[in-house]
Amino acid sequence: MSSHDNPLVRFSAFWWGIGVILLFFVVLLVTRFFVGGGDAPDPLEESARKVRLKTLAEVEAAQKANLAPKVIEEGSIVQLHPQGVFEHLGGQLVGSTPTKVDDPAWVVPGSAAAEELAAAGGEVDLAAVDALTPEAGTAPDPAVMEKGQQLYMVCMACHGANGEGGPVGPPLAGADWVAGPVSNLIRIQMRGLQGPLVVSGKEYNFPAPMAPMGAAQSDADVAAVLTYIRNSFGNSAPPVLPEQVEMLRSEIGKPMLTQGDLIPVAPGS
Numbered sequence: 001m002s003s004h005d006n007p008l009v010r011f012s013a014f015w016w017g018i019g020v021i022l023l024f025f026v027v028l029l030v031t032r033f034f035v036g037g038g039d040a041p042d043p044l045e046e047s048a049r050k051v052r053l054k055t056l057a058e059v060e061a062a063q064k065a066n067l068a069p070k071v072i073e074e075g076s077i078v079q080l081h082p083q084g085v086f087e088h089l090g091g092q093l094v095g096s097t098p099t100k101v102d103d104p105a106w107v108v109p110g111s112a113a114a115e116e117l118a119a120a121g122g123e124v125d126l127a128a129v130d131a132l133t134p135e136a137g138t139a140p141d142p143a144v145m146e147k148g149q150q151l152y153m154v155c156m157a158c159h160g161a162n163g164e165g166g167p168v169g170p171p172l173a174g175a176d177w178v179a180g181p182v183s184n185l186i187r188i189q190m191r192g193l194q195g196p197l198v199v200s201g202k203e204y205n206f207p208a209p210m211a212p213m214g215a216a217q218s219d220a221d222v223a224a225v226l227t228y229i230r231n232s233f234g235n236s237a238p239p240v241l242p243e244q245v246e247m248l249r250s251e252i253g254k255p256m257l258t259q260g261d262l263i264p265v266a267p268g269s
């Protein structure tokens, strides 16, 4: 007969089971009684609760004083009314350090960085750029002319559909500057042009300068639009090469040109 079927063995196993469960509860009660009586708060939980209560008290006090709500940051309290926000953002801006700009395209014309760049860059050899101009009579590439015509759309607003000029831009048709040294034309695209200007013997004084427009365009595009104006509106002059534009990329970011900065094209210009 196996022990499972023995009534005596089964009876004592039952009481052993009950005994072990009772013992477990006794141990549990005793430990709870000795270790802090059960209601003792967790120290971590308690300190977190204190911070919450303090924050709550501050917010309530602020509301009572009829102040704007506050944003509580690490160690500092920022008032959430407009002035406070601006003070906060202003502080962050003032505290941030500017990064040095190396790409000439990002330099603000006329800024200290632009002057520094102009001083460090040295003068470009304009004669070397103009020496690359193809000889007189060289016909422009028709594909380049077509591209230049499209790009001229931007210039049209100020210089007129047929380069005739208008109230905000001088004429390009028959203009001595357009037929003159290529370096002038490229530099005008890279740096812009301002102040009184004599074009083909006539003095102009426009309300707004010509903005630098070449910085965002490729060498080929600048060359194409300049080749186009040199061979349209009755003008005829050798094409402008992308290599010539590339040689004058370092002009970007330098102060705007005035007539005196250009290679003269006529006596008194």
Ligand code: HEC
Pocket: 151, 152, 154, 155, 156, 157, 158, 159, 168, 169, 170, 171, 172, 175, 176, 177, 178, 185, 188, 193, 194, 195, 196, 197, 199, 204, 205, 206, 208, 209, 210, 211, 213, 225, 226, 229, 258, 259
């Ligand atoms: C927002 C108007 C405006 C636009 C757009 C403009 N220009 Fe000008 N441009 C001027 C003004 C103004 C001057 C004269 C600057 C001065 O008075 O010193 C000028 C001068 C020039 C000159 C030298 C003077 C002359 O008549 O020959 C050339 C060349 C020239 N621009 C070419 C261009 C080309 C090419 C474009 C298009 C890529 C262009 N401009 C777009 C306003 C503009």
